[in-house]
Amino acid sequence: xxxxxxxxxxxxxxxxxxxxxxxxxxxxxxxxxxxxxxxxxxxxxxxxxxxxxxxxxxxxxxxxxxxxxxxxxxxxxxxxxxxxxxxxxxxxxxxxxxxxxxxxxxxxxxxxxxxxxxxxxxxxxxxxxxxxxxx
Numbered sequence: 001x002x003x004x005x006x007x008x009x010x011x012x013x014x015x016x017x018x019x020x021x022x023x024x025x026x027x028x029x030x031x032x033x034x035x036x037x038x039x040x041x042x043x044x045x046x047x048x049x050x051x052x053x054x055x056x057x058x059x060x061x062x063x064x065x066x067x068x069x070x071x072x073x074x075x076x077x078x079x080x081x082x083x084x085x086x087x088x089x090x091x092x093x094x095x096x097x098x099x100x101x102x103x104x105x106x107x108x109x110x111x112x113x114x115x116x117x118x119x120x121x122x123x124x125x126x127x128x129x130x131x132x133x134x135x
Contacts, residue, residue: 011049012121018048018082019114025083026107029098036094040086040103048082 022043032038088097 009121009124012117012124014049014052015117016114016121018043018045019110019117021048022110023107023114026103026110029086029103030100030107033096033098033100033103036096038096038098040088040098041083042086042106043082044084045082047084051082 025041025043029038029040029042086097089099089102
């Protein structure tokens, strides 16, 4: 009898991956707070979750290769469905849409949510381990 990690871990694995990607996007926004014409972006959890669900129902996307040396496009997504530009709260002279306080607040919130997802995933692994040991 095999263990299906997708069923055992649930959405927590994908949530952890999403939180990691969102941390990268928010860190990029913070790093470019003084870059003229930089447009702040953010990931929307609902959009990413819907995209992952649709990808799971459709199955893997594959492309035909005309040559053996072409790179296989496994795991290709239809685009960044959850990655959107952020609307600025107030206009800036240099057209930069990054509001540093909002970005730092979102980064801190994402960090707390990452820790919560990690804790839930860790408890799932502990439960699987104790089930395998027969405790």
